[in-house]
Amino acid sequence: MMKSAVRVSLLLLLVFALHAKGMRYSPPGKPTLTRCRSPEKETFTCWWEPGFDGGLPTTYALFYRKENSETVYECPDYRTAGENSCFFNKNDTSIWVNYNITVVASNALGSTFSDPVDIDVVYIVKPNHPETVTVTVMEDKGWPFLRVSWEPPHKADTRSGWITLIYELRVKLEGENDWEMHLAGQQKIFNIFSLRSGGTYLVQVRCKPDHGYWSEWSTTSYIKVPDYFHHEKPMWVLITCFCAFIFLILTWLLHMNSQSLKHFILPPIPGPKIKGFDKQLLKNGKSDDIFSALVVPNFPPIAPSNCEDLLVEYLEVYIPEEQELMLEESKDLNDVCLKSEGCTSDSDSGRGSCDSHTLLMDKFREAKGEKKPRDQESNRTRTKNQRKGWGEEGSSCVHDDIPIISGGRVKTWPCVFSPLPQYSSSTLEHKSSLERAKQHCLSYSAGPPGSTSSCLDQQGQHCKETLRPGNWEFSLSNKQPHLPHSQTWWQLQAHSDLNISSIGCTRALAGLQLPALESTEYVEVQRVNEENMVLLQPVDSEQGHFEDCSQIPLGEDYSRVKGVDRDNRLLLQREVTREDRCLREDRDMYGESCHTSSVTQKPTACIHIARPEQDDMVLAVTGYVDTSTASTLPCY
Amino acid sequence: MPFIADDTIEADGQAVWVEVVCVLLCSTVSGVCSAPRCMNSQSGCHVVSLSDLFDRVIQHSSRMHGISNDLHAEFEHYFLPSKNQISRVGRYCHTSSILTPNGKENTQRMAEQELMEVILKLLLAWRDPLWHFHQSIAHHHDFFNFSSNKALEMSDMVHELRKGVEKVAEKMQMSGIISNSVSSRASPEASPPADSPEWRLMKVYDLLHCFRRDSNKVQNYLKILKCRIVPQHGC
Numbered sequence: 001m002m003k004s005a006v007r008v009s010l011l012l013l014l015v016f017a018l019h020a021k022g023m024r025y026s027p028p029g030k031p032t033l034t035r036c037r038s039p040e041k042e043t044f045t046c047w048w049e050p051g052f053d054g055g056l057p058t059t060y061a062l063f064y065r066k067e068n069s070e071t072v073y074e075c076p077d078y079r080t081a082g083e084n085s086c087f088f089n090k091n092d093t094s095i096w097v098n099y100n101i102t103v104v105a106s107n108a109l110g111s112t113f114s115d116p117v118d119i120d121v122v123y124i125v126k127p128n129h130p131e132t133v134t135v136t137v138m139e140d141k142g143w144p145f146l147r148v149s150w151e152p153p154h155k156a157d158t159r160s161g162w163i164t165l166i167y168e169l170r171v172k173l174e175g176e177n178d179w180e181m182h183l184a185g186q187q188k189i190f191n192i193f194s195l196r197s198g199g200t201y202l203v204q205v206r207c208k209p210d211h212g213y214w215s216e217w218s219t220t221s222y223i224k225v226p227d228y229f230h231h232e233k234p235m236w237v238l239i240t241c242f243c244a245f246i247f248l249i250l251t252w253l254l255h256m257n258s259q260s261l262k263h264f265i266l267p268p269i270p271g272p273k274i275k276g277f278d279k280q281l282l283k284n285g286k287s288d289d290i291f292s293a294l295v296v297p298n299f300p301p302i303a304p305s306n307c308e309d310l311l312v313e314y315l316e317v318y319i320p321e322e323q324e325l326m327l328e329e330s331k332d333l334n335d336v337c338l339k340s341e342g343c344t345s346d347s348d349s350g351r352g353s354c355d356s357h358t359l360l361m362d363k364f365r366e367a368k369g370e371k372k373p374r375d376q377e378s379n380r381t382r383t384k385n386q387r388k389g390w391g392e393e394g395s396s397c398v399h400d401d402i403p404i405i406s407g408g409r410v411k412t413w414p415c416v417f418s419p420l421p422q423y424s425s426s427t428l429e430h431k432s433s434l435e436r437a438k439q440h441c442l443s444y445s446a447g448p449p450g451s452t453s454s455c456l457d458q459q460g461q462h463c464k465e466t467l468r469p470g471n472w473e474f475s476l477s478n479k480q481p482h483l484p485h486s487q488t489w490w491q492l493q494a495h496s497d498l499n500i501s502s503i504g505c506t507r508a509l510a511g512l513q514l515p516a517l518e519s520t521e522y523v524e525v526q527r528v529n530e531e532n533m534v535l536l537q538p539v540d541s542e543q544g545h546f547e548d549c550s551q552i553p554l555g556e557d558y559s560r561v562k563g564v565d566r567d568n569r570l571l572l573q574r575e576v577t578r579e580d581r582c583l584r585e586d587r588d589m590y591g592e593s594c595h596t597s598s599v600t601q602k603p604t605a606c607i608h609i610a611r612p613e614q615d616d617m618v619l620a621v622t623g624y625v626d627t628s629t630a631s632t633l634p635c636y
Numbered sequence: 637m638p639f640i641a642d643d644t645i646e647a648d649g650q651a652v653w654v655e656v657v658c659v660l661l662c663s664t665v666s667g668v669c670s671a672p673r674c675m676n677s678q679s680g681c682h683v684v685s686l687s688d689l690f691d692r693v694i695q696h697s698s699r700m701h702g703i704s705n706d707l708h709a710e711f712e713h714y715f716l717p718s719k720n721q722i723s724r725v726g727r728y729c730h731t732s733s734i735l736t737p738n739g740k741e742n743t744q745r746m747a748e749q750e751l752m753e754v755i756l757k758l759l760l761a762w763r764d765p766l767w768h769f770h771q772s773i774a775h776h777h778d779f780f781n782f783s784s785n786k787a788l789e790m791s792d793m794v795h796e797l798r799k800g801v802e803k804v805a806e807k808m809q810m811s812g813i814i815s816n817s818v819s820s821r822a823s824p825e826a827s828p829p830a831d832s833p834e835w836r837l838m839k840v841y842d843l844l845h846c847f848r849r850d851s852n853k854v855q856n857y858l859k860i861l862k863c864r865i866v867p868q869h870g871c
Contacts, residue, residue, distance in 0.1 A: 068728070095740075122849075122852055162743070
């Protein structure tokens, strides 16, 4: 202390002397203690910053004082730690003791004291960085990781427990800026996972005592991670290919369904759906043309001038499929026919008395409606044949193309029989015949044996009469059981050249030849033999007995059919005698009476009067033929 | 200086000390527990090894030091904003009379028993002052507006730590490491608090300063002891 005071005074004298000489010098500036550090809590070093030296060589001294002691000590070591430093070795260092340190800068002119600093060594510990940092690549189930290990700084005595260090390390990829920090605690080994294959990593470690400062980072350790198995790449390639494939499929689907998609997203505007409406014309914009197409010609329907035409009935032919339905319908027809009995006769010509036909039709329709006819039936040919006017001579028997025989039954006959002009035996007869001819066999409902069928005439007056004498039965009666009914019936049907219309005509003819009684006789078909001949039997209305033998009623008008010759000609007898003759037919008679329809394709037979003496009775049709008509039957 | 004062560590330490205290009470109160059931390391009984004891004690002391450090830093921040520490020549810690080794060599030169005695002395010396300190904080919280529960915790910890160290000493004695039993006597240095606030303030500051140091000493000595006696892991 004394020495320093003496030194200071000498310096001051020097300064004054120099100042007296006129030179500008000043005492040194105030130094400052920058920091004091202890690396291992056993020694410590203090550094100071010198101030302005004042133009004179300045010396610095560090003085310290320990706690609870007035003794001032000077720094024992100015060199070990470098310039402007003071190093305190182990002997001079006391832990848990406050040091009061001051630095003095002194030159010739004076000395300057720095501000004192109190330190406790415990709290100024800053260790050296960890040493021997080793980084190795290790493998864990195919995945690599880094194992970093290090040693504490050799000076720090952690082994005795004097100092406890905690460590921290940081990792980064080469070329990146951000470090990844990891706190390791007191352990000296650390594992780093999630490495990038083939990357180079930089690792650094540092340490800190439990109460102190962090050390500097250790020297960087470089480590290169090897290229481990490329798990990722093939997978990505697979995924990419799969996605591309899916995409292609979707594109293809989209392309295939582009139209439907377009319709789904943007549904097309529906166009007008009117029959006869031309869209193109609409587009063209000619309204006249457009709507002209819609105009139905001949509408509203103009009333026909001929009233008779109005009365022309429309024959509807039903060709049902179901037999039961037919049966039922036939029953209905029977009912209808029977009902017509009660119809009042109407002598108006050209007009169906009591509209029997139309009534029939209506009833039939109702029946059909009740039965709920199937679509097939409804779609069946319901042909309507417009009957030609009665006035026409030789009006043809128009019948439908399709024979109504279907299902084993004949429903209705579209055949309209008109008296032929040749039928003129007597005026009365003619008239009657005409009248009778007007009748048209509306229905031949020939069902299974036993069922009665009736034929409705056009004119009611004949209704009763016609019903009585008998019926044309095309089916076999039940007296002939040996023949299968249906079979023969179908045979009958099959050979449609046996046109029932003709039979009807024949019948009509028969009716025409009736006397003024105007009763028509019906010939009963007995059977159809194997040779496709219809065997008819006379039906005696009076007797009501339909045996083989038929009773020939008295009457001159009737001509007895004698036979049918080879040429399919009906042989008639002029004389009507009551004979118990069994008329048997051996041959089929193509009783196509007088006319054929265009549809019938088989050669029609002519019925014309044959020689009366012919005993060769080959009758296809037994019965009575109206002479008047018979005589005038033309042959086609 | 940051000191990690973890809540979990505190809870863990407290649980540990509950157990330790129970064992101690059991051993002192009744003769039945004079021979603790787990002394013979019977099956189904967990024997606390010396190293485990040391670990727990060291953990506790570390926590204690952390709290004292926080308190001191708070005090400095609120009452003494100037960075330069006040150089008070007259600063006096009441535990200065206790001779403690001030260096590593000195510490290593000391025997375990001596060291244990020093530790226990220190801990005992701080029992009353801290209690008083806590009382003054609680009563005059308008004056001392930093957290009083830390002071309370500190005082409790000192007490528990002392008990724990005594347990360790006892165990060491049983293990034959130390021959004589360690005695702990209360030091008579506890001075009553003065009246003036500045004096009180200085006292608080000194108290905090001194205690921070002494807790560090205790922690360090324990670590030295541990690494000398049971150096298996952590040294």
